Amino acid sequence: MSWSRYWLAAGAVVVFAAAAAALQHVRLFDTGKEMPSGAVGRPIIVVERFESASGSGVASDISQGITDDIIEKLVPFNDIVVAAVLPRNRDGQLSSQPIYALQGSIRLEGETLRSTARLVRRADGTVIWANNYDADMKVQGLLQTQASLAEDIATAVARPFGVIFQADTASIAGNADAFSCILSYYSYRSEMTPQAQETAKSCLKHAAEKMPDDSNIAAFLSLTYLDEFRFPYQLDTKPTAATLATAKELAERAVRLDPKNARALQALMLANFFGNDPTEALRAGEAAYASNSNDTEVAGEYGLRLAMSGNWERGCELISQAVSKNAGPQGYYEVGMALCAFMRGDTQAAELWSRMSDLNYNPMHRLVLLSILGTLGKSAEAKEQIDWIEARSPALILNVRREVVRRLARIEDQERFFAGLEAAGLPVPNDRPAN
Secondary structure, X not given: OOHHHHHHHHHHHHHHHHHHHHHHHOOOOOOOOOOOOOOOOOOEEEEOOOEEOOOOHHHHHHHHHHXXXXXHHHOOOOOOEEEOOOOEOOOOOEOOOOEEEEXXXXXXXXXXXXXXXXXXXXXXXXXXXXXXXXXXXXXXXXXXXXXXXHHHXXXXXXXXXXXXXOOOHHXXXXXXXXXXXXXXXXXXXXXXXXXXXXXXXXXXXXXXXXXXXXXXXXXXXXXXXXXXXXXXXXXXXXXXXXXXXXXXXXXXXXXXXXXXXXXXXXXXXXXXXXOOOHHHHHHHHHHHHHXXXXXXXXXXXXXXXXXXXXXXXXXXXHHHHHHHOOOOOOXXXXXXXXXXXXXXXXXXXXXXXXXXXXXXXXXXXXXXXXXXXXXXXXXXXXXXXXXXHHHHOHHHHXXXXXXXXXXXXXXXXXXXXXXXXXXXXXXXXXXXXXX
């Protein structure tokens, strides 16, 4: 069969399959229909059909297939609403929610599939994101090339901490609608200050009172409480059992409200992990990843929990994928890559990754670097890190064993980490850590 005939036949198949999937999953809004429960307040992405720049019937079929594939990949992101048409209220007015148009085109050049994509804010016509993609269809074939392209575009547009979720915390204060509170959460996680955390927490608590059946709000509030437990030295909080219990209760509620909400399952994974229940944590993480493998936060956090639970190979693979897709706050997953290299004995790569992480994001990042420097025998540089921790976060030194044991499940991994700390000049007490 010639390439052109193959493309035509395959294109027809994928258009049919993707269209069927889209009809099953996409949240369609017709003129005059109200928003469904749980969708109010979230940003809306209207996916317009990608244009065919080649002018052939094959290219036209592929453009429709890619459009449908993108819709299918976007739908599992619970932070957004995907629409096939502009949503209007009963009076015919456009929704007051933030609306974005995802536009693009495809062009065939021999065996190369070229595509452009852009995200436009409809309120003022501003293009807030754009990118070009090239793919060789001989390598993967048409169907896989089309699916991979759709996945790349959907992830770039809807990923947490991406263009839609970048905002200044101060500008959000006082609002308690769902989208403002989600923006507040992502802004806080980027700033990582006690003030930003309190702003996000207050917003989410008010939103939860107004929208008690919103799974997303419960999930983000759970994560905010959980951060008080896992980032106490950065946020100046006390990691109490009551705080962890509140985080778990909220996560369980979020999952009950929407069992397929990847963010809710992510929250439950973390609550169980820090609650010393790795089996249930990984079960929730697996479910979260199955629900939306394109969510970079889900993939990255699940990868970290797998790795720290001892499955370094699979966990580090997911962390690497998350880093390649610009996941999370800048530098957050790089410290995971540092641990991955450290545990496989590549201490030079571990140091490079550790220094690429944001060392001021969380004192635990400096603790990772300290263990690596100790293992490398870099005593002078290790002393600089110890001095910083003693000056900025002395409580971490008192509780260093507790914090490491909370994160690294296997004894051999703990011992490797502690050996590096002691070689760096930081004694690790063997008795019970301070509260």
